[in-house]
Amino acid sequence: MELPLLHLALVGTPNSGKTSLFNALTGSRQKVANYPGVTVERKEGFFVTPLGRQVSLVDLPGTYSLRGRSPDEEITRDFVLGKASGETMPDLVLCVADSTNLRLTIRLLLELKRTGRPMILVLNMFDIASRRGITVDVGRLAKELGVPVVTSIAVRKGGTADLLKLTDETAAKLAAEPRENSWRALSVSELRATQREADRIIADCVSLPASPDTWTARIDAIVLHPVGGLIVLALILFVMFQAVFAWAQPLMELLNSGFEALGELVQATLPAGLLQSFLQNGVISGVGSVIVFLPQIIIIFLFILLLEDFGYMARAAFLMDRIMGGAGLHGRAFIPLLSSFACAIPGIMATRVIDNKRDRLTTILIAPLMTCSARIPVYTLIISAFIPARDVWGFINLQGLVMFGLYAAGIISALVVSFLIKFFMLRDYAPAPFMLELPDYKMPRLKSIAIGIYTRAKMFLVRAGTTIFSMMVLIWFLASFPQPPAGSTEPAIDFSLAAMIGKALEPLLAPVGFNWQIAVALIPGMAAREVAVAALGTVYAIEGGKEAADQIGHVLATKWSLATALSMLAWYIFAPQCASTLAVIRRETGSWTWMGVTFTYMLVLAYAASLVTYNVAVALGAG
Amino acid sequence: MTDTADTRSHMPLGLAQRGYTGVIQHLSAKEAGSALSDVELESRLIELGFVEGARVEVLHEGLVGRDPIAVRVDNITIAVRRREAMAIIVA
Numbered sequence: 001m002e003l004p005l006l007h008l009a010l011v012g013t014p015n016s017g018k019t020s021l022f023n024a025l026t027g028s029r030q031k032v033a034n035y036p037g038v039t040v041e042r043k044e045g046f047f048v049t050p051l052g053r054q055v056s057l058v059d060l061p062g063t064y065s066l067r068g069r070s071p072d073e074e075i076t077r078d079f080v081l082g083k084a085s086g087e088t089m090p091d092l093v094l095c096v097a098d099s100t101n102l103r104l105t106i107r108l109l110l111e112l113k114r115t116g117r118p119m120i121l122v123l124n125m126f127d128i129a130s131r132r133g134i135t136v137d138v139g140r141l142a143k144e145l146g147v148p149v150v151t152s153i154a155v156r157k158g159g160t161a162d163l164l165k166l167t168d169e170t171a172a173k174l175a176a177e178p179r180e181n182s183w184r185a186l187s188v189s190e191l192r193a194t195q196r197e198a199d200r201i202i203a204d205c206v207s208l209p210a211s212p213d214t215w216t217a218r219i220d221a222i223v224l225h226p227v228g229g230l231i232v233l234a235l236i237l238f239v240m241f242q243a244v245f246a247w248a249q250p251l252m253e254l255l256n257s258g259f260e261a262l263g264e265l266v267q268a269t270l271p272a273g274l275l276q277s278f279l280q281n282g283v284i285s286g287v288g289s290v291i292v293f294l295p296q297i298i299i300i301f302l303f304i305l306l307l308e309d310f311g312y313m314a315r316a317a318f319l320m321d322r323i324m325g326g327a328g329l330h331g332r333a334f335i336p337l338l339s340s341f342a343c344a345i346p347g348i349m350a351t352r353v354i355d356n357k358r359d360r361l362t363t364i365l366i367a368p369l370m371t372c373s374a375r376i377p378v379y380t381l382i383i384s385a386f387i388p389a390r391d392v393w394g395f396i397n398l399q400g401l402v403m404f405g406l407y408a409a410g411i412i413s414a415l416v417v418s419f420l421i422k423f424f425m426l427r428d429y430a431p432a433p434f435m436l437e438l439p440d441y442k443m444p445r446l447k448s449i450a451i452g453i454y455t456r457a458k459m460f461l462v463r464a465g466t467t468i469f470s471m472m473v474l475i476w477f478l479a480s481f482p483q484p485p486a487g488s489t490e491p492a493i494d495f496s497l498a499a500m501i502g503k504a505l506e507p508l509l510a511p512v513g514f515n516w517q518i519a520v521a522l523i524p525g526m527a528a529r530e531v532a533v534a535a536l537g538t539v540y541a542i543e544g545g546k547e548a549a550d551q552i553g554h555v556l557a558t559k560w561s562l563a564t565a566l567s568m569l570a571w572y573i574f575a576p577q578c579a580s581t582l583a584v585i586r587r588e589t590g591s592w593t594w595m596g597v598t599f600t601y602m603l604v605l606a607y608a609a610s611l612v613t614y615n616v617a618v619a620l621g622a623g
Numbered sequence: 624m625t626d627t628a629d630t631r632s633h634m635p636l637g638l639a640q641r642g643y644t645g646v647i648q649h650l651s652a653k654e655a656g657s658a659l660s661d662v663e664l665e666s667r668l669i670e671l672g673f674v675e676g677a678r679v680e681v682l683h684e685g686l687v688g689r690d691p692i693a694v695r696v697d698n699i700t701i702a703v704r705r706r707e708a709m710a711i712i713v714a
Contacts, residue, residue, distance in 0.1 A: 064670040064671070065666075065670050067666065069663075100698070101698060101699050103672050103697060103698075103699065104670070104671070104672060104699070107670075188662055188665050188666055188669070191666055191669045191670070192669055192674060192675075195669055195672075195674045196674065199674070199676075208698060216700075217682075220682065220683065220693070220700075224682070224683040224693060225683075226683075226684060226685060226686040226689075227686065229686075230686065314702070317702070318683075318685065318691060318693060318702040319685065319686075321685060321690075321691050321702075321704070322685050322686065322687035322688060322690050322691065323686070323687060325687075326687070331691070331702075356658070433657055433658065433659055433664070433667075433703075433704060433706070433707045434691055434702065434703065434704045434707075435667060435668075435671060435701065435702070435703050435704075435707060436701070436702045436703075437671065437699060437700070437701055437702075438693055438700040438701065438702050439700075440700075
């Protein structure tokens, strides 16, 4: 008999191991989308129970209570209450607790019970708790709480078997007794009473060892040291950017030669003509020049996910709180800004953890200045073409150093802009509180990291396959038509629409040292920054004719002066060239004005930076 | 810390130095001067485990102005600014 689809919802406090449990249960069968009308990420996954029941599991945003003081927390509350628009009320709520730290989750569970939803308490990370000498009387806890309790070890194979079994048992008994929802927002005294009740239950059912986690204490002694901690943070960031450049190189070369071989294959098998040109110059060299950067994007996400799983991100926020406070930023802004190094879009969405509207707005405005992974293709291309790959002081790769400098330039300008915003626009500013749990360190788990990287890599490839591909088709078309008259000796592209557009824009961009090919590349680069690389690839490939198989980097090294290259790098630190980021800013701030402000100020900065860079470089003889 | 918990006077956690250990006596959001309303501040502190009777220890301090502080509250660690910690009266 076919059992109906069972709707489960995963609720828990931040750091309860909710995400690793979600990954363990659903594996890669996940769907990531947004809740309608709000930019809260909606993660749904699917699995089948041992009895063959189909389950849909929604991972709700982490929360300490149902008060709903941010859009994320409102989603969690409304979802559980069945009030979220277009959502099915969950048949069963899985409340996830970190077994080493039950106080806050038990209080949340007592509050959740009032909603009347059937519930299971999952004591996750039970292995870590046992190792630390924490013992839980599971039977008694279930009796005291009045909900079934099960232990799980999300990160171990088979660690969720008991949970799956209990889900089947509980699901079979559902619908028997529909319960009333008696939840309403708790007053301070009710909150306090609930916490007391939770503490009493824990005192009765859980025995704690005398000493806390010694590893966390030992690591924190270094990592949270006022001076040492900042040095560690700087080292971590430095290693991260060296790795992005150095480790990815062999893989990128492999991908590059793969695409080159593919292009040559097309050239050899197809007759010369439009189709051959479209496949070789438009599709393969265009899309290929973007996909080549996949290794670097994987490495940057690897670092971010590792640091997050390890528990370091909250520490970084702690270390940076007052330092960023000097620039008018909230400590919590550190995590969104760090995510913006991968991509400003998740970064801007992550600003929802900042409750204060002004703090949040400032963070949103400067997030696009963080060097996102889409700039990496542009930076890498220009750096490898113009900066010699030698070591300075014996151990630091010069190319890596320039890369680090570009990242630093982005960070410093973000701090300056933030300071100016605070100074000129948000003067009557009262500092919002900074309160954050510093979770115990946990060994990051390979599977969870792998799933995280897989979802992001997929997003990047899908984008390469859709947005970038369609832009490439457009660029190829513009660069190929109209065709040159028969018997002309000049390169075909000189007659094209692209050349006309580029040359029309050239006077505007000439002061910063950009030629018309760059102007052509900048237009589709509006869709996504990395497209500019692909567009340059296409433009120069078509222009180059027979020598098109040549690498784009080599072409640039011969066509551009060093001053132009440096100017281009300076441009990309600031240029607001990402339609998706602008769209997210509009959505998150709910205003076209702030989107316009962001676009304008970044464009002005980009032009000014390029202007200065180009003229200084020319004056120094790099023209 | 030569005093015992019984005899030493009440003080806000916001003034405590690194290494301080004590027990929460009560919450007094009015005295903190936080940007949050009293009710909101008190609710958030309770949600992070700052309730009467909880043992606290100041584990770490930030570089600038010894702020924020990392506080062990029973068996979890919470980072909080001194301004908000002024609402937590300890002894």
